Amino acid sequence: MKFDVVILGAGPAGLAAARAAGRRSASVALVDDNVTAGGQIWRGAPRIAVPAGVRFFPQTRVFDLRPGFTLLTESHGAMEASRLILATGARELFLPFPGWTAPGVFGAGGLQALVKSGLPVAGKRVMVAGSGPLLLAVAAALRTAGARVVGIAEQAPLGRIVPFLAKYPAKLPQAFALRARLVGVPYWTGTWPVRFAEGMVTLSGGRTVSVDYLACGFGLVPNTEAAQLLGCRLDDGFVAVDSRQETSVAGVYCAGEPTGIGGLDKALEDGERAGAAATGQAVNPSRGAFVRDLAAAFHLDPRLFDLAEPSTVVCRCEDVSCAALRPYREWREAKLMTRCGMGPCQGRICGPITNCLLGWSAESVRRPLVPVAAEILLKDVFEP
Amino acid sequence: MTPSPDVMIVGAGIVGAACAYELARAGARVEVIDSGLPGGGATAAGMGHLVVLDDNEAELTLTKYSVGLWHSLAKELPAAAEFWGCGTVWVAADEVEMAGARAKLSVYRQHGLAAELLDERQLYEAEPNLRAGLAGGLLVNGDAMVYAPVATRFLLEQSKAKVTRAAVTSLDDLKAGAVVCATGAMAPALVPGLRVRPRKGYLAITDRYPGFARHPLVELGYLQSAHGDSNESVAFNVQPRPTGQLLIGSSRQYEDATASLLEPMLERAFAYMPGLRACSVIRTWTGFRASTPDKLPMIGRLRDRVYLATGHEGLGVTTSLGTAKILAALILGYAPPIPAWPYRVERFDG
Numbered sequence: 001m002k003f004d005v006v007i008l009g010a011g012p013a014g015l016a017a018a019r020a021a022g023r024r025s026a027s028v029a030l031v032d033d034n035v036t037a038g039g040q041i042w043r044g045a046p047r048i049a050v051p052a053g054v055r056f057f058p059q060t061r062v063f064d065l066r067p068g069f070t071l072l073t074e075s076h077g078a079m080e081a082s083r084l085i086l087a088t089g090a091r092e093l094f095l096p097f098p099g100w101t102a103p104g105v106f107g108a109g110g111l112q113a114l115v116k117s118g119l120p121v122a123g124k125r126v127m128v129a130g131s132g133p134l135l136l137a138v139a140a141a142l143r144t145a146g147a148r149v150v151g152i153a154e155q156a157p158l159g160r161i162v163p164f165l166a167k168y169p170a171k172l173p174q175a176f177a178l179r180a181r182l183v184g185v186p187y188w189t190g191t192w193p194v195r196f197a198e199g200m201v202t203l204s205g206g207r208t209v210s211v212d213y214l215a216c217g218f219g220l221v222p223n224t225e226a227a228q229l230l231g232c233r234l235d236d237g238f239v240a241v242d243s244r245q246e247t248s249v250a251g252v253y254c255a256g257e258p259t260g261i262g263g264l265d266k267a268l269e270d271g272e273r274a275g276a277a278a279t280g281q282a283v284n285p286s287r288g289a290f291v292r293d294l295a296a297a298f299h300l301d302p303r304l305f306d307l308a309e310p311s312t313v314v315c316r317c318e319d320v321s322c323a324a325l326r327p328y329r330e331w332r333e334a335k336l337m338t339r340c341g342m343g344p345c346q347g348r349i350c351g352p353i354t355n356c357l358l359g360w361s362a363e364s365v366r367r368p369l370v371p372v373a374a375e376i377l378l379k380d381v382f383e384p
Numbered sequence: 385m386t387p388s389p390d391v392m393i394v395g396a397g398i399v400g401a402a403c404a405y406e407l408a409r410a411g412a413r414v415e416v417i418d419s420g421l422p423g424g425g426a427t428a429a430g431m432g433h434l435v436v437l438d439d440n441e442a443e444l445t446l447t448k449y450s451v452g453l454w455h456s457l458a459k460e461l462p463a464a465a466e467f468w469g470c471g472t473v474w475v476a477a478d479e480v481e482m483a484g485a486r487a488k489l490s491v492y493r494q495h496g497l498a499a500e501l502l503d504e505r506q507l508y509e510a511e512p513n514l515r516a517g518l519a520g521g522l523l524v525n526g527d528a529m530v531y532a533p534v535a536t537r538f539l540l541e542q543s544k545a546k547v548t549r550a551a552v553t554s555l556d557d558l559k560a561g562a563v564v565c566a567t568g569a570m571a572p573a574l575v576p577g578l579r580v581r582p583r584k585g586y587l588a589i590t591d592r593y594p595g596f597a598r599h600p601l602v603e604l605g606y607l608q609s610a611h612g613d614s615n616e617s618v619a620f621n622v623q624p625r626p627t628g629q630l631l632i633g634s635s636r637q638y639e640d641a642t643a644s645l646l647e648p649m650l651e652r653a654f655a656y657m658p659g660l661r662a663c664s665v666i667r668t669w670t671g672f673r674a675s676t677p678d679k680l681p682m683i684g685r686l687r688d689r690v691y692l693a694t695g696h697e698g699l700g701v702t703t704s705l706g707t708a709k710i711l712a713a714l715i716l717g718y719a720p721p722i723p724a725w726p727y728r729v730e731r732f733d734g
Contacts (some may be wrong), residue, residue, distance in 0.1 A: 332421060336423060337464070337534055338464070344664070344666050346666060366668065371591060372665060373661065374654070374661055375650075377588070377647065377650060377665060
């Protein structure tokens with residue numbers, strides 16, 4: 001299968017890119033590993049439809065990317081693309097505190113996804129903790145599903161959030177709308193969980209709250225692995241792009257969170273630009289400062305990086321504790337000696353944690369991009 | 385200024401670390417230098433299989449001696465070194481290979497090594513995920529596995545050697561009583577013309593499947609792959625980690641071969657263990673063995689005060705401890721515990 005443009009990821013950025021590219025080219029494919037388009041934000045209910053004429057490949061996991069460009073997929077073999085748009089989104093940042101791996105503690109987005117796929121939360125006491133605008137969205141969704149949201153703990157102080165909202169009045173209606181769905185729910189700023197044990201969350205400042213579930217999300221980590229596999233340059237952890245969303249590798253474009261955490265509106269603008277640029281259309285310039293301002297407003301308090309005790313697990317796949325990592329100076333050394341980051345998630349979870357706690361940066365990405373059945377790696381299965 | 389050491393070892397892989405350990409135990413002041421992390425090269429890329437091989441007398445002597453040394457060291461190793469006295473099962477596909485297994489058994493027994501012949505049923509009982517219809521196999525009881533990067537670090541720590549992270553461009557510039565080049569497949573960069581070629585191998589590792597394989601499993605045709613000189617070869621070689629993860633190998637190709645051997649290697653593995661097809665692979669990688677023309681290591685004096693400990697092919701981890709015993713004896717001037725001449729450096733000269 002050969003296309004002019006293949007778009008990896010059918011979240012807002014990918015859908016906007018598909019819409020833009022589809023205006024010019026009749027040979028556009030959109031690939032996503034989920035059942036439906038929409039990504040994490042619009043999970044299952046996308047506000048942009050997959051444009052007519054764009055071929056959508058749901059439940060299609062890409063496990064390798066080769067220059068030129070070839071995408072190896074689990075279910076559809078090899079796909080060829082003249083140009084590639086990476087709209088691979090972001091994942092949650094987890095931070096370890098005593099109890100963070102106990103049953104009952106979830107990622108904030110992870111719990112929201114579980115609820116959408118049927119986990120009953122009606123009547124359950126849930127606390128949402130961490131940082132960023134997503135906490136409100138998750139709390140609102142949980143409440144809609146019948147959960148008793150007992151509080152939202154936002155680590156950023158109010159003194160940083162208010163000026164941020166004041167600078168972006170366009171975001172206010174969205175913020176107020178979410179808040180309106182959360183009437184009566186305490187929103188504690190400058191506050192974070194320091195411990196979870198036997199259904200009890202202890203917050204910084206000493207307050208304890210009894211919960212059934214604790215949903216944590218300390219911000220977002222960009223999914224840059226596909227870009228890295230193609231050799232795209234990263235800049236401070238994000239995929240470097242020019243004003244047309246093109247990466248350092250000619251023909252590879254990147255849109256949305258991997259180029260800078262900016263949420264929905266930024267993803268839509270990025271996607272539009274990438275889709276237009278990849279099909280030779282005129283491109284509107286980017287507006288810019290929001291990503292920086294958002295990062296500054298919800299910048300993580302360094303005290304969050306000292307919550308783990310020596311016995312607190314950092315790498316869940318290989319069961320590596322905080323104390324086990326302390327003797328080492330860098331990611332690869334710790335990995336060699338403790339096997340941290342060598343389990344099924346390949347450091348996707350613990351890599352960003354050690355980046356926060358120890359200042360380490362993870363090394364280059366190895367194939368396959370996602371775990372795949374060994375037989376899928378056989379070359380002849382992938383003859384197009 | 386600190387005085388120059390008695391011995392400077394270039395290369396902090398398992399071989400360099402073992403040499404540092406042995407020389408320090410013999411009383412020498414040792415330093416180690418490497419441009420990368422200790423145990424981060426071929427040491428980390430391999431499987432960590434401690435295996436007695438009997439292709440020739442010299443290989444059998446060195447591997448048997450070395451595996452014995454590993455067993456003596458085992459109780460001192462930290463738990464993270466994952467020493468596991470699991471043995472090896474050599475798999476015989478047909479009656480011809482079964483005859484090979486019997487011959488192997490008699491060689492091992494002659495050398496005082498414990499081994500048991502497995503018939504078709506016993507092989508299946510030992511390893512139920514092997515395909516039906518194999519002829520049998522040979523269980524070599526004394527073989528083991530180790531997580532080599534941790535063992536490397538342990539040996540370096542025990543040696544108390546100063547470990548410097550820096551690139552070395554010339555062995556002659558190093559100030560020491562003796563200099564050891566233990567840089568594996570990269571040795572020719574420091575010793576131009578050395579008869580060592582990088583021989584690439586692919587490996588894959590799966591998610592956890594506890595009990596799927598219970599021993600390191602190697603096809604009896606493996607020696608042909610390892611010792612033959614064909615430019616590209618693969619052999620069935622699957623080894624369980626204590627976690628239940630499976631390491632899938634093995635392949636060999638010299639640097640001028642460019643085709644990926646990952647696929648033929650996997651196909652070979654599937655032919656022996658069909659259930660592997662569905663096992664989830666989480667990572668694949670390659671590493672480089674240091675291969676000499678006769679597949680035996682080079683251990684001994686190169687010139688003046690320069691010594692070599694390289695060319696271990698696929699047996700670097702296994703024979704590191706024996707190599708170190710021989711090299712320490714040659715440097716410090718006492719009799720080596722096993723004959724050193726089969727591994728002498730000058731054997732390819734002229």
